[in-house]
Amino acid sequence: MVHNNLRTGDVLDVDSSPPIISEVLNAIKSLKNGKACGVDLINAEMLKSDIPTAAKFLTDLFHNIWTTDNIPDDWSKGLITEIPKKGNLKNYKESPYYPFPARSSAEFS
Numbered sequence: 001m002v003h004n005n006l007r008t009g010d011v012l013d014v015d016s017s018p019p020i021i022s023e024v025l026n027a028i029k030s031l032k033n034g035k036a037c038g039v040d041l042i043n044a045e046m047l048k049s050d051i052p053t054a055a056k057f058l059t060d061l062f063h064n065i066w067t068t069d070n071i072p073d074d075w076s077k078g079l080i081t082e083i084p085k086k087g088n089l090k091n092y093k094e095s096p097y098y099p100f101p102a103r104s105s106a107e108f109s
Contacts, residue, residue, distance in 0.1 A: 018066035024055045039077055 019027075028051050031044035047054040065071055085091045 018063040019059065021055050021059045024059045024062065025051060028054055028058075036081070039074060039079055 028044075028047050031047065033044050033048070035044060037043040047058075
């Protein structure tokens with residue numbers, strides 16, 4: 001089976017090192033403002049208020065998690081909120097909100 005020039009059994013060269021500060025900086029900068037926060041109560045605007053400090057802290061946190069393979073239990077928890085669909089206040093959709101680090105670390109895995 002050939003898919004994107006890959007064949008079954010091909011070895012991929014994948015960088016499995018922890019994220020570097022430039023990747024975390026880019027992830028913070030790409031966050032959308034005005035979005036709800038998760039159980040950690042951290043939103044994009046808070047992180048963007050001091051991007052260098054937030055990036056340093058999160059890079060250290062991600063490095064520790066990456067090297068110890070110990071993911072915080074809270075990262076698997078989320079708030080589920082019922083949000084009415086447009087035009088019909090009796091019809092709701094459920095939207096989960098996870099802690100910010102859990103959402104942003106998905107970009108690196």
